[in-house]
Amino acid sequence: xxxxxxxxxxxxxxxxxxxxxxxxxxxxxxxxxxxxxxxxxxxxxxxxxxxxxxxxxxxxxxxxxxxxxxxxxxxxxxxxxxxxxxxxxxxxxxxxxxxxxxxxxxxxxxxxxxxxxxxxxxxxxxxxxxxxxxxxxxxxxxxxxxxxxxxxxxxxxxxxxxxxxxxxxxxxxxxxxxxxxxxxxxxxxxxxxxxxxxxxxxxxxxxxxxxxxxxxxxxxxxxxxxxxxxxxxxxxxxxxxxxxxxxxxxxxxxxxxxxxxxxxxxxxxxxxxxxxxxxxxxxxxxxxxxxxxxxxxxxxxxxxxxxxxxxxxxxxxxxxxxxxxxxxxxxx
Numbered sequence: 080x081x082x083x084x085x086x087x088x089x090x091x092x093x094x095x096x097x098x099x100x101x102x103x104x105x106x107x108x109x110x111x112x113x114x115x116x117x118x119x120x121x122x123x124x125x126x127x128x129x130x131x132x133x134x135x136x137x138x139x140x141x142x143x144x145x146x147x148x149x150x151x152x153x154x155x156x157x158x159x160x161x162x163x164x165x166x167x168x169x170x171x172x173x174x175x176x177x178x179x180x181x182x183x184x185x186x187x188x189x190x191x192x193x194x195x196x197x198x199x200x201x202x203x204x205x206x207x208x209x210x211x212x213x214x215x216x217x218x219x220x221x222x223x224x225x226x227x228x229x230x231x232x233x234x235x236x237x238x239x240x241x242x243x244x245x246x247x248x249x250x251x252x253x254x255x256x257x258x259x260x261x262x263x264x265x266x267x268x269x270x271x272x273x274x275x276x277x278x279x280x281x282x283x284x285x286x287x288x289x290x291x292x293x294x295x296x297x298x299x300x301x302x303x304x305x306x307x308x309x310x311x312x313x314x315x316x317x318x319x320x321x322x323x324x325x326x327x328x329x330x331x332x333x334x335x336x337x338x339x340x341x342x343x344x345x346x347x348x349x350x351x352x353x354x355x356x357x358x359x360x361x362x363x364x365x366x367x368x369x370x371x372x373x374x375x376x377x378x379x380x381x382x383x384x385x386x387x388x389x390x391x392x393x394x395x396x397x398x399x400x401x402x403x404x405x406x407x408x409x410x411x
Contacts, residue, residue, distance in 0.1 A: 125138070134160055134161050135162055156211055161208050185212050185265035186261075188300065199211050206411050212238070214235060228295075258282065258403055262387050263387065264359075266285045267288055274340050280347060283403070284349070287364065288362075288365075289367035291334075356383045
């Protein structure tokens, strides 16, 4: 399928309740909401999980500073340490491995899934070290008021940054070559991470978008609709349109606000867009695409999960691999 972008969809992305643009000064002010003390980042524990022919798997917990509270923040993740071409000390079974780029896989709304682990193994075979991140905060916590959405975004973003802190302490990881891969909510978050964290060199966004007020008020994904319905009842908000207006007024964090900070070119951002997506509305996907100044693009005609699965077919997914090779390199 050719990467033809229907003009009406590009124009449509600017209709309705679009987010108001903010000044550079206001953007810098909002970026301070993400400030945290990197010196507090440390590994709390590591548990060996399994040995495979080309990698070792570890479950790791890293702690660090929480910008929303005085309590330490924890991030749990699985590390696929690529051992291809490495040397094993058979006395203690330690392995010396090649220095490689890192790809951090950010999970979808259901958190880590078998699809994420399969994707991680695929990318290990292609020559990368892999972190598989867990959110830590429930995306659909019905007790979290709409106005606390910013705090959730700050914590999730900080967990991602803690992973980069830790990665840059490991001798086997090329510190300047860190990429991220996310599907659905994971893709939405990578749009935010790219704008906030400059140590993230490249990102792949699969059916993710920007304009969170629009996504939350228009998504038909069951986890989102359940959360929105519960909060509408708790906060006495009558309609989905009112939800969108309320969120636009009360939240300060959105990928669209920070995208211009990076001006991602086609070398460092890659998007997959579904032209008829009920979960992350297509309009929101195009808004992020335009905010990032039209990065590399692959289009699919319909569906959310269907587009994700179609993108994972080898003939399509090779484009993603080639993107990473060009953006952050690889080590065979």
